[in-house]
Amino acid sequence: MGAKVVTITSGKGGVGKTTTTANLAVALASLGYKVTCMDSDIGLRNLDVVLGLENRIVYDLVDVVEGRCRIRQAMIRDKKFPELYLIPAAQTRDKSAVSPSDMIRLCDELKPDMDWVIIDSPAGIERGFKNAIAPADVVLVITNPEVSAVRDADRIIGLIEAEQKGPAHLIINRLNPALVKKGDMLTAEDVVNLLAIDLLGIVPEDENVVASTNRGTPIVLETHSKAGQAFMNIAKRLNGDEIPLMNLDGKGNIFSIFGKRTK
Amino acid sequence: MSGFVDKLLNKPSSADTARQRLQLVLIHDRANLPPGQIDMMKEELIRVISKYVEIDRAKAEIAVENEGREQRLTINIPLVAESRRYQG
Numbered sequence A: 001m002g003a004k005v006v007t008i009t010s011g012k013g014g015v016g017k018t019t020t021t022a023n024l025a026v027a028l029a030s031l032g033y034k035v036t037c038m039d040s041d042i043g044l045r046n047l048d049v050v051l052g053l054e055n056r057i058v059y060d061l062v063d064v065v066e067g068r069c070r071i072r073q074a075m076i077r078d079k080k081f082p083e084l085y086l087i088p089a090a091q092t093r094d095k096s097a098v099s100p101s102d103m104i105r106l107c108d109e110l111k112p113d114m115d116w117v118i119i120d121s122p123a124g125i126e127r128g129f130k131n132a133i134a135p136a137d138v139v140l141v142i143t144n145p146e147v148s149a150v151r152d153a154d155r156i157i158g159l160i161e162a163e164q165k166g167p168a169h170l171i172i173n174r175l176n177p178a179l180v181k182k183g184d185m186l187t188a189e190d191v192v193n194l195l196a197i198d199l200l201g202i203v204p205e206d207e208n209v210v211a212s213t214n215r216g217t218p219i220v221l222e223t224h225s226k227a228g229q230a231f232m233n234i235a236k237r238l239n240g241d242e243i244p245l246m247n248l249d250g251k252g253n254i255f256s257i258f259g260k261r262t263k
Numbered sequence B: 001m002s003g004f005v006d007k008l009l010n011k012p013s014s015a016d017t018a019r020q021r022l023q024l025v026l027i028h029d030r031a032n033l034p035p036g037q038i039d040m041m042k043e044e045l046i047r048v049i050s051k052y053v054e055i056d057r058a059k060a061e062i063a064v065e066n067e068g069r070e071q072r073l074t075i076n077i078p079l080v081a082e083s084r085r086y087q088g
């Protein structure tokens, strides 16, 4: 059988790809699966710090591709989950050091021993993006409910289709229910209608994400946090479970007298 | 409070404006056809078609429509009826 390869991409930078990769990887590991996550953002390594594994790096993705080590030697074991691994990006090279066929070869090598391989993609639509989606069985597009992020998501969804990797699934990150209620943020429904792809989940804006990133412990382990619950739900949906969307309505306030904001 | 005041004044919310702007931007991005070129194309199409048939220019509609992620160019141009042609 072998692992399912999931690539997390976005078009626009800073919308939450690395945060999502780390949280889905930890969530799936906590559900008992064998998971390897791979940072394909060569030159801008980040997944290691978000997972709190930066001090354990010996080899990186480019070392494996260029034959300086075996893939097992570049797989850093997580502190908490013994069957969660990270393959870090190289920090001092550029994206041309890796090709799409290298990525396919690496994933083929990982597949027999894993249940999930999760790839964090760099921003943009160039080589790094092509590398990241080449081995994907499933592509997840992250966006924020905001004009430029949605526009870039639409471009990337088109390119994923052009590369025969579609249809992509959507994750809306950093939805702020209070702003939606005020009419100052696109609703999740707006974003889904505009992009016309399947919605896998909605993650609310949550200041605890920043604190958990500071500590290097993904928020999905904090079961009381809304963002943590949202990431866990997404991991379960990815796994095929039917989990209803969370209710993200803010607390009742003066604006609620106008009722639900629908078209 | 902007949302509250806007609602009282019946002004579209910033989210409504964002949605409408994105609807148009995505049409042009997907078709790789900037808004100015759509207008040029419309004029040219109307010119070509009127070489062959008499059309009602005022009611001519040429638009890009979405169906899921598929886009299609819809052209809806009323022809001028024979009776009206004779009246000049």
Ligand SMILES: Nc1ncnc2c1ncn2[C@@H]1O[C@H](COP(=O)(O)OP(=O)(O)O)[C@@H](O)[C@H]1O
Binding pocket: A010, A012, A013, A014, A015, A016, A017, A018, A019, A020, A173, A174, A203, A204, A205, A206, A207, A209, A210, A213, A227
């Ligand atoms: N749901 C969220 N709530 C609050 N902050 C978030 C959320 N998701 C991401 N962030 C923050 O946004 C920033 C960018 O996230 P990151 O995952 O690095 O984006 P990308 O990998 O797409 O560039 C980080 O500082 C992260 O902590």
Ligand SMILES: [Mg+2]
Binding pocket: A017, A018, A019, A041, A046
């Ligand atoms: Mg990143």
